[in-house]
Amino acid sequence: METEAKQSLPLSSEQMAQWENDGYLLLKDVVPMAEINGVRDRFNHVVDGIIQQLKEQDIVEEDGAELPFETRYWKVAGEHANRFGRSWRGQIATSEIFDLHYAGPLVDAIAQLTGTDVIGHPVFNARPKLPGQQLTVVPWHQDSGYFGTVSEQSLIPTAWIPLVPVDETNGCLQVVAGSHKLGVVNHHTENREGKFLEVLDSLVDEEKIVTCQMDIGDALVFNNLTLHRSLPHTTSEIIRWAIDIRYLRDGDHPGSIYWKDPDFKWVIRSQTESVTTLEQWLKMW
Ligand SMILES: O=C(O)CCC(=O)C(=O)O
Numbered sequence: 001m002e003t004e005a006k007q008s009l010p011l012s013s014e015q016m017a018q019w020e021n022d023g024y025l026l027l028k029d030v031v032p033m034a035e036i037n038g039v040r041d042r043f044n045h046v047v048d049g050i051i052q053q054l055k056e057q058d059i060v061e062e063d064g065a066e067l068p069f070e071t072r073y074w075k076v077a078g079e080h081a082n083r084f085g086r087s088w089r090g091q092i093a094t095s096e097i098f099d100l101h102y103a104g105p106l107v108d109a110i111a112q113l114t115g116t117d118v119i120g121h122p123v124f125n126a127r128p129k130l131p132g133q134q135l136t137v138v139p140w141h142q143d144s145g146y147f148g149t150v151s152e153q154s155l156i157p158t159a160w161i162p163l164v165p166v167d168e169t170n171g172c173l174q175v176v177a178g179s180h181k182l183g184v185v186n187h188h189t190e191n192r193e194g195k196f197l198e199v200l201d202s203l204v205d206e207e208k209i210v211t212c213q214m215d216i217g218d219a220l221v222f223n224n225l226t227l228h229r230s231l232p233h234t235t236s237e238i239i240r241w242a243i244d245i246r247y248l249r250d251g252d253h254p255g256s257i258y259w260k261d262p263d264f265k266w267v268i269r270s271q272t273e274s275v276t277t278l279e280q281w282l283k284m285w
Pocket residue numbers: 127129136138143158160228229230242244
């Protein structure tokens with residue numbers, strides 16, 4: 001996919017048509033650096049904790065404190081990183097990730113796509129994809145494969161946000177344009193290391209695959225029914241750091257994943273309701 005100039009808002013009628021027809025949009029430069037840096041700080045904090053554990057267990061000697069965020073986790077933890085999982089959620093349910101969901105230009109776009117108040121969804125993930133790592137290669141799936149058929153009529157847009165530039169060599173995302181029109185399809189657990197849910201290859205129209213090259217500040221927004229996957233990381237020592245977050249069309253079912261209080265509504269922007277505070281949100285984890 002060609003990269004373009006900064007996204008201007010509101011979204012154009014062509015973009016709204018692309019969203020309807022293709023089930024995804026690549027938005028350029030819609031996540032301000034303040035929010036990106038907050039997420040990086042939080043991920044750094046998690047990495048600090050992991051490296052501390054590895055040192056205490058005498059698995060690694062050096063903490064690599066002098067290394068940059070882009071390489072440190074990989075260079076210090078190396079193959080031991082696998083034991084800390086393929087994605088993190090509990091560890092990142094903090095103010096920085098809360099703030100990311102409120103990033104102005106992104107929220108403007110989501111409001112336009114849903115046509116309602118902007119409601120947050122409880123599923124988000126930190127995704128460190130290390131060079132050569134199989135564990136974090138995500139096969140073709142729909143997010144509704146995880147949320148269940150109860151979410152079929154819901155609109156739960158995902159915003160996938162890289163913290164480093166991504167392309168087909170370091171684990172960017174691919175989407176199948178128009179696949180959201182399939183409805184929820186059957187998923188099974190893959191045999192590979194990640195044990196992610198995947199769909200049969202026969203459901204993927206090869207001619208409709210779009211490879212999403214992205215820069216820092218960009219967001220790939222896709223429908224919960226859009227087939228997507230992430231590619232292997234085959235080059236460089238730069239970790240493919242990314243975060244995926246989700247929103248909900250107001251009034252829709254969030255799918256078979258709930259807050260601590262199932263009646264909790266995370267109001268991010270509203271014409272009529274009070275916006276959820278950090279304090280209220282933190283109580284839900
Ligand atoms: O970040 C990745 O590698 C995969 C992301 C993904 O599949 C998702 O956000 O649903």
